[in-house]
Amino acid sequence: MEKHLLYAIAKGDERAFEALYDTYFRQIYHFVLGYVKSPNLADDIVQEIFVKVWEKRETLASVELFKPYLYVMAKNQTLNQLRSISRSKASQQELLQHYVFSExxxxxxxxxxxxxxxxxxxxxxxxxxxxxxxxxxxxxxxxxxxxxxxxxxxxxxxxxxxxxxxxxxxxxxxxxxxxxxxxxxxxxxxxxx
Structure with missing residues (x-):
């Protein structure tokens, strides 16, 4: 069934994309949240990930295993965002406010x-x-x-x-x-x- 969704999304089907988004949003959100600890930042990163999925939709038909593809994309986007944060004091404060070092x-x-x-x-x-x-x-x-x-x-x-x-x-x-x-x-x- 997922392969059919990917083909539909590759052709620009917004409903298929919404179904894919609904299926994976929470999983990817919790994955990203595990790294950044900030709910707001995690939500922003996940939104950016799905925007990229939509922007690259033409290539989705060739993706064999979408879930691992999405998780790699999530990790890369999170890493890029953290590198970007390292240059912004306001973002640093947001991140560290939620990051627990005492466990x-x-x-x-x-x-x-x-x-x-x-x-x-x-x-x-x-x-x-x-x-x-x-x-x-x-x-x-x-x-x-x-x-x-x-x-x-x-x-x-x-x-x-x-x-x-x-x-x-x-x-x-x-x-x-x-x-x-x-x-x-x-x-x-x-x-x-």
Whole structure:
């Protein structure tokens, strides 16, 4: 039956699309919500996913297994949205308001160790000077001017080291990575505040 819906949608049948939407909306919403924890953000992401499904409707007839296709699309859209959020303070606040870091289940403890190892690995790829600049700016929350005075650098040099650090972190996040890594990564670095 699903294959018939996909063929109908590929031909522009809006009723078939509504049926598909009704069938999968809640599943995809809960899947996305599991990553972002924010009901509003999850709803927005799921709406965007279904808009993309409609925009790509001509290709649906060739999709053999729609459910896995939809879940991959959902994960990719969520990851893209989280990357975008990393650049917006208002969105960061919305996300972290719903993200619970205090759960202590075995799975979360293992995941937290993996996240910390990921962050430590990223940090170790920085030069010693960039590590110190990054630590002072993010952990000690010092201004570029104060870091420059303490380290005997110019403000421009401090900014350059910070840009190198952020470039390194962003490159590590650009590959295939669990969505939760991004949330924890940016929050631990003090970027989501």
């Amino acid at each position: 202590r289940s075995t799975e979360n403890m293992i995941q937290n160790k993996e996240y910390q190892a990921f962050i430590n690995n990223a940090f170790q790829q920085l030069s010693p000077a960039a590590q110190k600049v990054f630590s002072l700016c993010r952990e000690a929350q010092m201004s570029y001017e104060d870091v420059a005075k303490e380290m005997g650098f110019s403000r421009h040099a401090v900014k350059k080291y910070m840009m190198q650090a952020m470039k390194t972190f962003r490159q590590l996040l650009s590959g295939p990575i669990d969505v939760n890594y991004i949330v924890v990564f940016f929050s631990l670095l003090g970027l989501l505040q």
